[in-house]
Amino acid sequence: xxxxxxxxxxxxxxxxxxxxxxxxxxxxxxxxxxxxxxxxxxxxxxxxxxxxxxxxxxxxxxxxxxxxxxxxxxxxxxxxxxxxxxxxxxxxxxxxxxxxxxxxxxxxxxxxxxxxxxxxxxxxxxxxxxxxxxxxxxxxxxxxxxxxxxxxxxxxxxxxxxxxxxxxxxxxxxxxxxxxxxxxxxxxxxxxxxxxxxxxxxxxxxxxxxxxxxxxxxxxxxxxxxxxxxxxxxxxxxxxxxxxxxxxxxxxxxxxxxxxxxxxxxxxxxxxxxxxxxxxxxxxxxxxxxxxxxxxxxxxxxxxxxxxxxxxxxxxxxxxxxxxxxxxxxxxxxxxxxxxxxxxxxxxxxxxxxxxxxxxxxxxxxxxxxxxxxxxxxxxxxxxxxxxxxxxxxxxxxxxxxxxxxxxxxxxxxxxxxxxxxxxxxxxxxxxxxxxxxxxxxxxxxxxxxxxxxxxxxxxxxxxxxxxxxxxxxxxxxxxxxxxxxxxxxxxxxxxxxxxxxxxxxxxxxxxxxxxxxxxxxxxxxxxxxxxxxxxxxxxxxxxxxxxxxxxxxxxxxxxxxxxxxxxxxxxxxxxxxxxxxxxxxxxxxxxxxxxxxxxxxxxxxxxxxxxxxxxxxxx
Amino acid sequence: xxxxxxxxxxxxxxxxxxxxxxxxxxxxxxxxxxxxxxxxxxxxxxxxxxxxxxxxxxxxxxxxxxxxxxxxxxxxxxxxxxxxxxxxxxxxxxxxxxxxxxxxxxxxxxxxxxxxxxxxxxxxxxxxxxxxxxxxxxxxxxxxxxxxxxxxxxxxxxxxxxxxxxxxxxxxxxxxxxxxxxxxxxxxxxxxxxxxxxxxxxxxxxxxxxxxxxxxxxxxxxxxxxxxxxxxxxxxxxxxxxxxxxxxxxxxxxxxxxxxxxxxxxxxxxxxxxxxxxxxxxxxxxxxxxxxxxxxxxxxxxxxxx
Numbered sequence: 049x050x051x052x053x054x055x056x057x058x059x060x061x062x063x064x065x066x067x068x069x070x071x072x073x074x075x076x077x078x079x080x081x082x083x084x085x086x087x088x089x090x091x092x093x094x095x096x097x098x099x100x101x102x103x104x105x106x107x108x109x110x111x112x113x114x115x116x117x118x119x120x121x122x123x124x125x126x127x128x129x130x131x132x133x134x135x136x137x138x139x140x141x142x143x144x145x146x147x148x149x150x151x152x153x154x155x156x157x158x159x160x161x162x163x164x165x166x167x168x169x170x171x172x173x174x175x176x177x178x179x180x181x182x183x184x185x186x187x188x189x190x191x192x193x194x195x196x197x198x199x200x201x202x203x204x205x206x207x208x209x210x211x212x213x214x215x216x217x218x219x220x221x222x223x224x225x226x227x228x229x230x231x232x233x234x235x236x237x238x239x240x241x242x243x244x245x246x247x248x249x250x251x252x253x254x255x256x257x258x259x260x261x262x263x264x265x266x267x268x269x270x271x272x273x274x275x276x277x278x279x280x281x282x283x284x285x286x287x288x289x290x291x292x293x294x295x296x297x298x299x300x301x302x303x304x305x306x307x308x309x310x311x312x313x314x315x316x317x318x319x320x321x322x323x324x325x326x327x328x329x330x331x332x333x334x335x336x337x338x339x340x341x342x343x344x345x346x347x348x349x350x351x352x353x354x355x356x357x358x359x360x361x362x363x364x365x366x367x368x369x370x371x372x373x374x375x376x377x378x379x380x381x382x383x384x385x386x387x388x389x390x391x392x393x394x395x396x397x398x399x400x401x402x403x404x405x406x407x408x409x410x411x412x413x414x415x416x417x418x419x420x421x422x423x424x425x426x427x428x429x430x431x432x433x434x435x436x437x438x439x440x441x442x443x444x445x446x447x448x449x450x451x452x453x454x455x456x457x458x459x460x461x462x463x464x465x466x467x468x469x470x471x472x473x474x475x476x477x478x479x480x481x482x483x484x485x486x487x488x489x490x491x492x493x494x495x496x497x498x499x500x501x502x503x504x505x506x507x508x509x510x511x512x513x514x515x516x517x518x519x520x521x522x523x524x525x526x527x528x529x530x531x532x533x534x535x536x537x538x539x540x541x542x543x544x545x546x547x548x549x550x551x552x553x554x555x556x557x558x559x560x561x562x563x564x565x566x567x568x569x570x571x572x573x574x575x576x577x578x579x580x581x582x583x584x585x586x587x588x589x590x591x592x593x594x595x596x597x598x599x600x601x602x603x604x605x606x607x608x609x610x611x612x613x614x615x616x617x618x619x620x621x622x623x624x625x626x627x628x629x630x631x632x633x634x635x636x637x638x639x640x641x642x643x644x645x646x647x648x649x650x651x652x653x654x655x656x657x658x659x660x661x662x663x664x665x666x667x668x
Numbered sequence: 669x670x671x672x673x674x675x676x677x678x679x680x681x682x683x684x685x686x687x688x689x690x691x692x693x694x695x696x697x698x699x700x701x702x703x704x705x706x707x708x709x710x711x712x713x714x715x716x717x718x719x720x721x722x723x724x725x726x727x728x729x730x731x732x733x734x735x736x737x738x739x740x741x742x743x744x745x746x747x748x749x750x751x752x753x754x755x756x757x758x759x760x761x762x763x764x765x766x767x768x769x770x771x772x773x774x775x776x777x778x779x780x781x782x783x784x785x786x787x788x789x790x791x792x793x794x795x796x797x798x799x800x801x802x803x804x805x806x807x808x809x810x811x812x813x814x815x816x817x818x819x820x821x822x823x824x825x826x827x828x829x830x831x832x833x834x835x836x837x838x839x840x841x842x843x844x845x846x847x848x849x850x851x852x853x854x855x856x857x858x859x860x861x862x863x864x865x866x867x868x869x870x871x872x873x874x875x876x877x878x879x880x881x882x883x884x885x886x887x888x889x890x891x892x893x894x895x896x897x898x899x900x901x902x903x904x905x906x907x908x909x910x911x912x913x914x915x916x917x918x919x920x921x922x923x924x925x926x927x928x929x930x931x932x933x934x935x936x937x938x939x940x941x942x943x944x945x946x947x948x949x950x951x952x953x954x955x956x957x958x959x960x961x962x963x964x965x966x967x968x969x970x971x972x973x974x
Binding site for chain 2: 108109110111112114126127131201202203204207
């Protein structure tokens, strides 16, 4: 692997700290100016690796590693680093709460007008968005864990008080984000002959099977997901009972961009304290927001969340409601994505949407999202088979090529727009308050790298792993690294997209000396680097080598024992110490055989050569 | 301000570091006095190069005699004129006073009585009036000297003065445990201090640790190591860091760290600029570490706990 996640993350930290803490005051901002999501992204750039990666923590000043202290020295010495973050996080919590202290999740400057020249109304800018809910779940859990781990080292009363305030604010924000994301979930049913039904059928029909057989197959495949629909009770319009009983009706489930229009308020437990505004979002599933929601929700079930028991008892109800939706959405979408006999629906690149005639690059993006959900489903299934991972790998490789991440682009190619300016998702429902609103997503390459890394970390097959690691390296070196800002004040942050496509863009963009960092993209690069680092958590394993090591061990053991029979055990001779060395090697090889068979083989080969040198000398 | 220097064990480099810190502090312009309370072995004079008091003073009015009540005033020696440190018998430009209060030649440890505590208290009060920094070098371990100063500083008359403690220890697992026990353990500084009438929390907030003879990661001294040794050293260092954190003498409680320096190992002496830049027998990092520690003694930010 050529990517060096730890070194790159430390560089990123250094640059982020320099930008964020220029003169003893946290500087929220960046290219898209400050908003609830962007500011959370900026903070997570520093918080996230600290608890996701071993040896990068700074919450216990006594254990802060030297290079970590050095990278974050802009914030102060190891004692000061967590204190600065406590203060900044408190400021964040306050900044994104209304006068009553209720957390807000506005999209703000990330919302854009669909038509050039339109100006969005303040009410529109203030709309809550699923990305912010999701990012807030991650951030709140990061903060809660941070407080839990930092508190034992703190003695000063003033600081302890700040910690308690921060904990309360983060917990409140977590509840509010969970309620928001619950109310953004939707289940929608439609008949097989409706426009939506036809689109779904086209999506999964693949190799020209008859409508009947596709439909019956689909019915059967969706049966488990359908069966769990009645369990959904919180914050969602209870799906009409006919969709459960009448299995000729098709349905889809997942997340829209914000709180669904007419979504009922959630009342249980911690939700009681959350102010719940009426939603506006059209009750229609967006793959993008579904994946965004899933990425945040999984953090609720992470080892860390459990280990530090970050969920308050009154939040448990919300958490289980979200688990239900997580499982349902994952099951539904991975079923759809893997539907088909010889060819999965997701293998039909690009993913076909509703109106093929006017589709653009967003279909490639949808393919990636569907693949990502499939990868997560495979990871959750535990018994992921390598043949399935192989299929996913092929899709990922194809997408990397198609999207001009690992291949060169020609001038004017539509795929360039995937990255710049990005895919524009219309936020249907927001136009009632003003001009039509879009959400711009330009994270194709980081999503790709993250999922490639994720896939690599669920397989133990050496060949597959090698392909995925090579792909990750290529995505990094051919696309993401060139997008890093190379010079100026914000060097080592992202995003300098023009550097990748300068040659093929019309008009040719001019190099910009002082690019502002994009926290949207920098945070995603950071996450994908953390995912790349996680590949090393899983050891590759080869049954073949382990067997070979066993055979080598048998022979070496035998030869060693024979040598010992010849030499007297009492004398301390050179032969004797050589034999002792061989014995130590054999012991080590036996120890490592199951975990690191290749290392065991290397040790045994050395032992065998040493033994043979003795035998050879005897014959001379 | 009064600073007490103590250590868990002998041989930590407490005295040599304290002397160097006093020297640096005086160079920075403060008036500093140095009290040799290492009653069993009063050798501060030797470290400063004050020949008249190499093994303690022979004048009969050293600290032993003063505390025993044999003389009314303890002898004060001007280090700048008594040693070659200031160059030609004079103090460097801009430097403050540097005064040594030596022990008596041939003096030893002695048990503490109330009159002695009063005399000690009086001495601290008058020196604190006269000097910005009073540095008291105590014997290692749980000693009479420690008991004496804990009792003296518990006196209401002295309670409003700032008193701080430096605990020196080497960077090994035994030293870390011993240093922690010296402070937090049974009959440790906190226990004894509380017994003398100190507020435990307040006393604890005034204690910081100084690591001595440290092989810094990434320093030039590690260049000669084999990769195996370096990897091992890193692993050990991480373990020690965890241990220190657990025993409450982690980085957040550390005021300074003095690198291993051959000059300090083989000859306990004051490291002057000449040793660093001219004869180059001492490392520049060592000088910097002393300088930094001297500044931090009065840097309230460094003493503000977590």
